[in-house]
Amino acid sequence: MCILSGEWAIISRFSELIGGSFLFKSLKFRIFLLVMLVGMIPMFIVRGIILAEYEKNAVAARTSEAVNNFHILADYLDSSGYIYDPSSDAVSREIDQLSNLYDGRVLVINGDYRIVRDSYGISDDKTIISQEVIKCFRGGEATKYYGRDHFILVSVPILSLADEERDETQGVILALVSTEGIKDTLAHVSRNSSVILVSVGIIVFALAIFLANLMILPFSKITSAISSMEAGYDKKPIDVKSYAEMDSILGALNQLLERMRTLDESRQEFVSNVSHELKTPLASMKILADSLVMQPDAPVEMYREFMEDITHEIDRENDIISDLLSLVKMDQKEGTLNIKLVNINELLEMILKRLRPLAEQNNIELVFESIRQVEAEIDEVKLTLAFSNLIENGIKYNRKDGSVRVVLDADHKFMSLEVSDTGIGIPQEHIANIFERFYRVDKSHSREIGGSGLGLAITRSAILMHRGSVKASSVEGEGTTFTVRIPLTYV
Numbered sequence: 001m002c003i004l005s006g007e008w009a010i011i012s013r014f015s016e017l018i019g020g021s022f023l024f025k026s027l028k029f030r031i032f033l034l035v036m037l038v039g040m041i042p043m044f045i046v047r048g049i050i051l052a053e054y055e056k057n058a059v060a061a062r063t064s065e066a067v068n069n070f071h072i073l074a075d076y077l078d079s080s081g082y083i084y085d086p087s088s089d090a091v092s093r094e095i096d097q098l099s100n101l102y103d104g105r106v107l108v109i110n111g112d113y114r115i116v117r118d119s120y121g122i123s124d125d126k127t128i129i130s131q132e133v134i135k136c137f138r139g140g141e142a143t144k145y146y147g148r149d150h151f152i153l154v155s156v157p158i159l160s161l162a163d164e165e166r167d168e169t170q171g172v173i174l175a176l177v178s179t180e181g182i183k184d185t186l187a188h189v190s191r192n193s194s195v196i197l198v199s200v201g202i203i204v205f206a207l208a209i210f211l212a213n214l215m216i217l218p219f220s221k222i223t224s225a226i227s228s229m230e231a232g233y234d235k236k237p238i239d240v241k242s243y244a245e246m247d248s249i250l251g252a253l254n255q256l257l258e259r260m261r262t263l264d265e266s267r268q269e270f271v272s273n274v275s276h277e278l279k280t281p282l283a284s285m286k287i288l289a290d291s292l293v294m295q296p297d298a299p300v301e302m303y304r305e306f307m308e309d310i311t312h313e314i315d316r317e318n319d320i321i322s323d324l325l326s327l328v329k330m331d332q333k334e335g336t337l338n339i340k341l342v343n344i345n346e347l348l349e350m351i352l353k354r355l356r357p358l359a360e361q362n363n364i365e366l367v368f369e370s371i372r373q374v375e376a377e378i379d380e381v382k383l384t385l386a387f388s389n390l391i392e393n394g395i396k397y398n399r400k401d402g403s404v405r406v407v408l409d410a411d412h413k414f415m416s417l418e419v420s421d422t423g424i425g426i427p428q429e430h431i432a433n434i435f436e437r438f439y440r441v442d443k444s445h446s447r448e449i450g451g452s453g454l455g456l457a458i459t460r461s462a463i464l465m466h467r468g469s470v471k472a473s474s475v476e477g478e479g480t481t482f483t484v485r486i487p488l489t490y491v
């Protein structure tokens, strides 16, 4: 336990030194470690199995050979009556020979558990009562391998063959058979296999470094491809041949880059559109003012007329700026929504009341059709702006004596609003673009009637913020219908 905690302390100190957490976070290092483990662990296991198998078989062979030889000796001891009279030198020599052969010790024990012969000559006449001896007297040989001390304990009964009927055990041969030879062979094999292991280890180490570098290569390529992309997003998508999993990450990254590129483009386009839109009224004002300056004796009527035009341009500039501000507000995140339960019928009544004078100016009839009472969780200010834009457009882009029809309905989940007019309509090829900022079907006509080209963009942003949808359908020369759907509850 103590040693383990000591080792652990050394390992953690080592990993600190080599920048531990970074190292283990590194995929390259993990691949290297994996290859090393996969390469080396089986080698160690196989080496262990081979050594253990060899030891088992060698011990089994030596045991069976020793048991056979001691059985022969037991028969000899029986036939020579050595148990009762151990004076025979020939038999004693035989015992010593076997003792030498097995580099061990041989004890001959009689029926009184007394040692009649010890090949070491140190325990003669002593009494021995051990498990193996007792087991042998009960009939049966016993063997046991003591691997740590390198010997096999063999006990063989000395059976009386004179009386075949009784087969009586007169004594026991207890022998210690040395296994030093097996130990030496094992050490030799182990040494040789260690050399092989070290050689294989070096090859696996080199292979692990090679594989780790090879497998990490696509990552390095992608990193350098990303770093080589300078601030802009105008480069081609990143294309690196790599793993299937990496391909999907690359796909997502390329999509993100594409989105950033589009956003960047639309931001640039927006800025140039804004500048252009703001410059147009300024240019008109400058022309008007310049022509007055160039004619010092211009009549008062002319001054009045030009000043009216300048006021008109200032109003336009003002409108554009307030629309831009509204749009910026819409672009902010959803957190800015001030959601309340609002009666939509009342809201539309109020909007129509406000727009009625404009409609009357153009002799346009405003019709409100409410299929049911609708209450929804909305941001009143933002949706008022959205609905007003749609109805105002219906009036602005109408023909003389036309009409605008506003229909409100709801189901259990959504409210729907339909604003249809009998106006000039929108050509099919323009319908997809009318919600874009500053997009106008007919620039001059739109400007003439005071449009900034931002109304529908504001409308769409406000509706999307409410997780709703808006779509337009139109027949040129007949009229346009905008359909809005907004969830009744805001979640």
Ligand code: ADP
Residues within 6 Å of the ligand: 389, 393, 394, 397, 421, 423, 424, 425, 426, 434, 439, 440, 441, 442, 446, 447, 450, 451, 452, 453, 454, 455, 456, 457, 480
């Ligand atoms: P504007 O301020 O110019 O009206 P909008 O964003 O509200 O800008 O609308 C974009 C363009 O879509 C308009 O310039 C106009 O050409 C067209 N449009 C919008 N509403 C209608 C409609 N009801 N009928 C015909 N054209 C429309």
